[in-house]
Amino acid sequence: MxxxxxxxxxxxxxxxxxxxxxxxxxxxxxxxxxxxxxxxxxxxxxxxxxxxxxxxxxxxxxxxxxxxxxxxxxxxxxxxxxxxxxxxxxxxxxxxxxxxxxxxxxxxxxxxxxxxxxxxxxxxxxxxxxxxxxxxxxxxxxxxxxxxxxxxxxxxxxxxxxxxxxxxxxxxxxxxxxxxxxxxxxxxxxxxxxxxxxxxxxxxxxxxxxxxxIGGPGGLSATAGSGVPAAQTGRQVPIVRPFSLRRMRTMAQVGDQKGFCASFGRGGEPFPTLLASVTAPFSFWYEGEERDGFLRALTPLECERLMGLPENWTKYGCKNEEISDHxxxxxxxxxxxxxxxxxxxxxxxxxxx
The missing domain is CATH 3.40.50.150 (Vaccinia Virus protein VP39)
Known part of the structure; x- marks a missing residue:
């Protein structure tokens, strides 16, 4: 063939x-x-x-x-x-x-x-x-x-x-x-x-x-792991709520408080489309421990996973040079x-x- x-x-x-x-x-x-x-x-x-x-x-x-x-x-x-x-x-x-x-x-x-x-x-x-x-x-x-x-x-x-x-x-x-x-x-x-x-x-x-x-040196599959829900293992259940920056900015400009609050997302929602110009922030805490939660942006590795790519696909160049996060x-x-x-x-x- x-x-x-x-x-x-x-x-x-x-x-x-x-x-x-x-x-x-x-x-x-x-x-x-x-x-x-x-x-x-x-x-x-x-x-x-x-x-x-x-x-x-x-x-x-x-x-x-x-x-x-x-x-x-x-x-x-x-x-x-x-x-x-x-x-x-x-x-x-x-x-x-x-x-x-x-x-x-x-x-x-x-x-x-x-x-x-x-x-x-x-x-x-x-x-x-x-x-x-x-x-x-x-x-x-x-x-x-x-x-x-x-x-x-x-x-x-x-x-x-x-x-x-x-x-x-x-x-x-x-x-x-x-x-x-x-x-x-x-x-x-x-x-x-x-x-x-x-x-x-x-x-x-x-x-x-x-x-x-397939990935870079030591790269792992985006699905490496057992896939068993945290609650079934007795571990704490993580809560992730991605922000929609586009919606957040639009609602702030027009003074829509309800729409602004809705841009913070709900538990279990997928992340908004990854953009080339800005990294996606989200809030994270463990169930029942909201006061200890924090905000952070996705890492490049997490972005690779959201694209379905092998882990560390973008980490190195052809001469083993490390690619900047930006x-x-x-x-x-x-x-x-x-x-x-x-x-x-x-x-x-x-x-x-």
């Missing part, structure tokens, strides 16, 4: 390549411009080519691959960003990825890539009066796609045209084994240039892979939840094999 190959644009810290490896797909090359994420990825994938700036890559000249993944910059699409959409300086880089895909397909007579995967924030559904999402679908299918009267559903597909294209909004809190304790809604778009299998990739139920035990927070906030990426990669591997 031929080994499928993957290219990763806007690679970040190598989450799509990691998901690919878990599904029997070989990562061949990646494009990224930030030094620390590149070093982290090189540590874990020393044989993968690094192509640098996406604007300087020719799809006709790089090694052809079966799958191209790209989570293009979200700043102009995000509901907390500029909302300039694909007209924005950063999110417009989506079209550079499409250029590379088209160049590779032309150079290989339409054989490569067979699949592409685009990942981005849920704000892509609504940016530019919902027209950006239509433009994205048109770019993949080569056909004119109009905005539905009621806006974009959280799952759907466009059949016909150049590529069979499906999309689905995945929230990290419902993925993983056990499920991740983080709200992180991201839209995944799968385009099949070689058939009509996009819906089979995104909508077919399949087993979620267990967390990996750089780790930024890289993780810009990254992808591993279980969601694995679900998509598993679907592609399944239909192509």
């Amino acid at each position: 031929t080994v499928l190959k993957l290219g990763s644009l806007f690679d970040g810290i190598g989450v799509f390549p990691l998901a690919a490896v878990h599904c029997g797909i070989e990562p061949v090359w990646a494009s990224e411009i930030e030094a620390r994420p590149i070093s982290i990825t090189k540590r874990h994938f020393p044989d993968m080519l690094h192509l640098g700036d996406i604007t300087k890559i020719s799809g006709a000249e790089v090694p052809p691959v079966d799958v191209i993944t790209f989570g293009s910059p979200c700043q102009d699409l995000s509901q907390i960003g500029t909302r300039n959409g694909f007209a924005g300086k950063k999110s417009s880089l989506f079209y550079q990825a499409m250029r590379i895909i088209e160049e590779m397909r032309y150079a290989t007579n339409g054989r490569y890539p067979a699949f592409t995967v685009w990942e981005n924030v849920a704000g892509a559904f609504s940016s530019n009066d919902r027209l950006d999402f239509a433009a994205m679908l048109s770019a993949f299918t080569g056909a004119e796609v109009s905005v539905p009267p009621r806006g974009w559903a959280h799952a759907g597909m466009v059949r016909g045209g150049r590529a069979d294209t499906a999309w689905r909004l995945l929230d990290a809190q419902y993925w993983g084994e056990p499920a991740l304790a983080q709200r992180r809604k991201r839209v995944f778009v799968v385009a099949d240039f070689a058939g009509q299998r996009a819906g089979e990739v995104l909508f077919k139920p399949r087993t979620v892979l267990p967390f990996s035990s 750089a780790r927070y930024r890289a993780l906030g810009n990254s992808i939840a591993l279980p969601c990426a694995e679900y998509v990669m598993a679907g592609i591997a399944e239909v192509m094999n």
Whole structure:
């Protein structure tokens, strides 16, 4: 059986390549411009080519691959960003990825890539009066796609045209084994240039892979441990209440006291979406001992766990240099939840094999 190959644009810290490896797909090359994420990825994938700036890559000249993944910059699409959409300086880089895909397909007579995967924030559904999402679908299918009267559903597909294209909004809190304790809604778009299998990739139920035990030196699995609730062991029961900083700031600005208090969260709630710009604080105490509780921020290791990544995935670079906490927070906030990426990669591997 031929080994499928993957290219990763806007690679970040190598989450799509990691998901690919878990599904029997070989990562061949990646494009990224930030030094620390590149070093982290090189540590874990020393044989993968690094192509640098996406604007300087020719799809006709790089090694052809079966799958191209790209989570293009979200700043102009995000509901907390500029909302300039694909007209924005950063999110417009989506079209550079499409250029590379088209160049590779032309150079290989339409054989490569067979699949592409685009990942981005849920704000892509609504940016530019919902027209950006239509433009994205048109770019993949080569056909004119109009905005539905009621806006974009959280799952759907466009059949016909150049590529069979499906999309689905995945929230990290419902993925993983056990499920991740983080709200992180991201839209995944799968385009099949070689058939009509996009819906089979995104909508077919399949087993979620267990967390990996691969990590840095001495790295442990994100699920290492017995998994037995503290109460059953006779130990004290910890209470964790994550804060929603976005909501807290908004409620403070408008003077909404009830909303401000609600931003402190409730016991058992997942953490809000990890951001690249700020670390997530939370309150912690043991049941019945609220007065001894304290506030603190998540550590980079805890952020890795919330993303479903192996422990210490971001701790070291390719030369064994230790990555600063600031750089780790930024890289993780810009990254992808591993279980969601694995679900998509598993679907592609399944239909192509």
